[in-house]
Amino acid sequence: MGLLRYTTYRLVQAIPVLIGVSILTFALANLTPGDPVRLMLQGQEADQETIERIEAQYGLDQPIHERYLTYMGGLVQGDMGHSFHRNASVAELITNRIGPTLLLVLSAYVFALATSIPLGIIAAKRRNDPFDHVSRIVALFGVSTPSFWIGIMLILIFAVQLGWLPSSDLVYPWWSPETYGHDGYGEHFYQVIRHLLLPMIALGTLQMATLMRVERTQMIESLQGEYVKLARAYGVPERTIMRKHAFQVAQLPIITIVGLNLSTALGGSVLIEFVFDINGLGRLFYEAIIQLDYQLIMGITMIIATMFVIGVVITDIAYAYIDPRVTYGESE
Amino acid sequence: MSSEPLLRVENLKTQFFTNAGTVRAVDGISFEVHEGEIVGLVGESGAGKSVASMSLLRLVEHPGEIVAGEITYKGETLFGLEEGPDGELREREDMLSNKAVRDRIRGNEIAVIFQDPMESLNPVFTVGGQIREFIELNRDLSGKEAKQEAIDMLREVGIPDPEERYEEYPHQFSGGMRQRVLIAMALACEPSLIIADEPTTALDVTVEGQIIDLVDDLQEKYGTSFVWVTHDMGVVAEICDRVNVMYLGEIIEQAPVDELFYDTKHPYTQALLKSMPRPDRTVEELEPIEGVMPEAISPPSGCRFHPRCPDAREVCQRVHPEPKEVDRADGYPHNAACVKHDVFDVGYDESPPLEKEPQLTASTPGGEDGE
Numbered sequence: 001m002g003l004l005r006y007t008t009y010r011l012v013q014a015i016p017v018l019i020g021v022s023i024l025t026f027a028l029a030n031l032t033p034g035d036p037v038r039l040m041l042q043g044q045e046a047d048q049e050t051i052e053r054i055e056a057q058y059g060l061d062q063p064i065h066e067r068y069l070t071y072m073g074g075l076v077q078g079d080m081g082h083s084f085h086r087n088a089s090v091a092e093l094i095t096n097r098i099g100p101t102l103l104l105v106l107s108a109y110v111f112a113l114a115t116s117i118p119l120g121i122i123a124a125k126r127r128n129d130p131f132d133h134v135s136r137i138v139a140l141f142g143v144s145t146p147s148f149w150i151g152i153m154l155i156l157i158f159a160v161q162l163g164w165l166p167s168s169d170l171v172y173p174w175w176s177p178e179t180y181g182h183d184g185y186g187e188h189f190y191q192v193i194r195h196l197l198l199p200m201i202a203l204g205t206l207q208m209a210t211l212m213r214v215e216r217t218q219m220i221e222s223l224q225g226e227y228v229k230l231a232r233a234y235g236v237p238e239r240t241i242m243r244k245h246a247f248q249v250a251q252l253p254i255i256t257i258v259g260l261n262l263s264t265a266l267g268g269s270v271l272i273e274f275v276f277d278i279n280g281l282g283r284l285f286y287e288a289i290i291q292l293d294y295q296l297i298m299g300i301t302m303i304i305a306t307m308f309v310i311g312v313v314i315t316d317i318a319y320a321y322i323d324p325r326v327t328y329g330e331s332e
Numbered sequence: 333m334s335s336e337p338l339l340r341v342e343n344l345k346t347q348f349f350t351n352a353g354t355v356r357a358v359d360g361i362s363f364e365v366h367e368g369e370i371v372g373l374v375g376e377s378g379a380g381k382s383v384a385s386m387s388l389l390r391l392v393e394h395p396g397e398i399v400a401g402e403i404t405y406k407g408e409t410l411f412g413l414e415e416g417p418d419g420e421l422r423e424r425e426d427m428l429s430n431k432a433v434r435d436r437i438r439g440n441e442i443a444v445i446f447q448d449p450m451e452s453l454n455p456v457f458t459v460g461g462q463i464r465e466f467i468e469l470n471r472d473l474s475g476k477e478a479k480q481e482a483i484d485m486l487r488e489v490g491i492p493d494p495e496e497r498y499e500e501y502p503h504q505f506s507g508g509m510r511q512r513v514l515i516a517m518a519l520a521c522e523p524s525l526i527i528a529d530e531p532t533t534a535l536d537v538t539v540e541g542q543i544i545d546l547v548d549d550l551q552e553k554y555g556t557s558f559v560w561v562t563h564d565m566g567v568v569a570e571i572c573d574r575v576n577v578m579y580l581g582e583i584i585e586q587a588p589v590d591e592l593f594y595d596t597k598h599p600y601t602q603a604l605l606k607s608m609p610r611p612d613r614t615v616e617e618l619e620p621i622e623g624v625m626p627e628a629i630s631p632p633s634g635c636r637f638h639p640r641c642p643d644a645r646e647v648c649q650r651v652h653p654e655p656k657e658v659d660r661a662d663g664y665p666h667n668a669a670c671v672k673h674d675v676f677d678v679g680y681d682e683s684p685p686l687e688k689e690p691q692l693t694a695s696t697p698g699g700e701d702g703e
């Protein structure tokens with residue numbers, strides 16, 4: 001099977017998972033305490049007739065499985081329902097808020113990978129010398145410190161004390177420079193980075209620390225492989241061994257961890273959005289829960305589940321791409 | 333014997349400096365390899381065969397180090413020490429630099445084949461790509477020529493459909509096929525010497541036979557010399573021209589293959605031969621060597637084999653025999669490091685036999701009379 005077919009196959013496989021998630025969330029949302037109609041009326045008194053009328057209007061008088069089917073029917077057409085609290089379409093609310101969250105999570109990963117891989121390799125190369133020990137302490141700090149605390153510390157140091165970087169909100173690269181009154185794309189881009197830097201580090205540190213230790217262990221193991229000995233015996237320079245022979249094998253577990261940690265990163269972004277005052281999906285989700293905004297909760301859960309599943313599928317495909325031992329699905 | 337040997341190793345010592353102490357893995361071995369020869373390096377596990385092989389390429393792993401001796405290859409000094417003005421040892425001026433060894437010796441001149449064909453190939457690159465990489469590195473060929481050469485070599489070692497197999501990954505090959513790939517890899521670099529470190533140990537007997545026949549044919553065709561590392565005397569008989577028997581870091585017997593088998597001079601070699609399965613022997617007749625080889629970290633005094641030697645006498649505990657010429661055959665010396673030979677003249681015949689401690693293995697062939 002080719003890589004393209006494998007990708008399609010994996011995506012199709014993800015559909016039942018998503019359906020499962022939707023059933024579970026739908027059931028949970030409908031079993032949680034709090035009568036949606038009463039919430040809608042926001043404390044106003046209403047007679048039985050009005051309540052029934054509203055219930056009929058929103059299909060709340062139907063049995064739960066029918067309501068589920070109606071919901072799913074809308075979902076596949078991009079209609080995620082209506083949030084009464086905000087009096088807005090759920091799809092629209094999510095579209096407006098998903099950008100900052102994706103930007104934050106992706107940049108945190110870029111930061112984590114760009115730092116952890118070189119550092120892990122150096123630590124593997126200089127095993128047990130001071131660099132390795134320092135990196136071990138940094139990693140321990142990274143995995144054991146909550147990201148929001150790192151965020152607060154970064155704000156205190158770099159925004160409050162030194163005043164180098166802004167402490168809140170993001171500048172969206174997808175908005176035009178004029179919106180911000182920026183002088184062209186150069187400054188716009190510069191501002192995007194400046195605003196992103198602290199939250200990105202706060203969210204990415206945990207990933208960086210985990211990945212760095214894995215990278216180190218994997219490189220050490222790979223460097224002891226017989227194939228590395230063989231390469232040396234054939235005169236391959238040490239640099240090529242590091243960059244090619246040992247490196248490629250060592251990256252396989254990294255890919256898996258990146259995929260699996262996506263949920264941790266999405267979860268972490270809720271807190272980071274609060275600390276840095278970012279208008280992202282995480283904060284919207286939190287507010288929806290507090291307000292018992294069922295439609296919105298449903299919608300966001302489905303989006304996060306989809307993102308997670310897509311992340312795992314991408315991981316699988318990347319893995320299959322660099323590890324030839326993975327057979328693509330049923331054939332071979 | 334007359335011409336200058338391809339490789340000459342003199343008094344090579346390689347040690348590992350571990351926390352537990354110094355491991356004298358290779359402890360003063362000397363041997364030669366001539367052009368077109370297959371020279372065996374035989375001994376039990378832990379004798380120092382692999383360390384000796386890697387020392388030839390100056391690829392001893394940390395915490396190991398070559399501490400003494402001289403390795404000469406085609407007249408060039410691969411390793412050599414001399415005494416400096418203050419009496420300290422330093423590398424000789426004419427010793428090849430690390431870069432020279434890497435660029436000109438490894439692969440180009442001396443190639444290796446390792447024991448484990450499953451682990452020796454990189455799992456994430458194609459088989460063909462790996463051969464091609466080493467050819468490009470070690471020969472003056474363009475990428476396209478190197479690829480063609482790799483395919484030809486795969487065909488040469490008996491891999492069917494080499495064009496298709498070239499694109500495949502190691503996991504798609506069986507153990508025997510992978511070992512053929514490693515042989516192709518070694519030959520494709522056109523070295524003058526190939527070090528084969530137990531290349532058939534991981535294979536089953538039928539495949540082992542096929543691989544040995546293949547190497548025999550190719551060796552004749554290409555005229556490449558081999559250092560063939562093994563613990564199997566049967567393989568030695570089949571393929572080697574001359575043999576070095578190692579015990580605890582030392583070469584204790586050295587002879588052309590027929591002399592070694594039919595005119596054995598060292599009790600350890602004798603014991604190895606007796607423990608070897610042969611068609612004319614039943615399993616009950618096999619005699620395993622008594623006891624286990626001691627650790628190279630604290631070798632026994634005197635002759636290192638004395639705790640296990642059926643012929644050991646008191647003098648063997650005291651005198652450490654260097655290999656000496658005890659016979660000659662085909663213009664080659666037959667060397668043995670055993671004091672029972674007259675050339676040693678240390679009073680073996682008068683020395684009382686050793687009272688021996690009970691050994692781990694059963695079946696003791698006499699010599700236990702006590703004093």
Ligand SMILES: Nc1ncnc2c1ncn2[C@@H]1O[C@H](COP(=O)(O)OP(=O)(O)OP(=O)(O)O)[C@@H](O)[C@H]1O
Pocket residue numbers: 348350355356357375376377378379380381382383384393394395396563627628629
């Ligand atoms: N990296 C190392 N650190 C410490 N000691 C080592 C190291 N490598 C090898 N040795 C020691 O050197 C000695 C010789 O080992 P070597 O691998 O050469 O044996 P061998 O003859 O090749 O055995 P085998 O048949 O098992 O391959 C052994 O005592 C071994 O413990």
Ligand code: SF4
Pocket residue numbers: 598599600635636637638639641642643644645648653669670671672
């Ligand atoms: S020197 Fe003594 S102990 Fe060593 S092999 Fe000869 S007889 Fe045996």
Ligand SMILES: [Mg+2]
Pocket residue numbers: 381382383529530
């Ligand atoms: Mg070995």
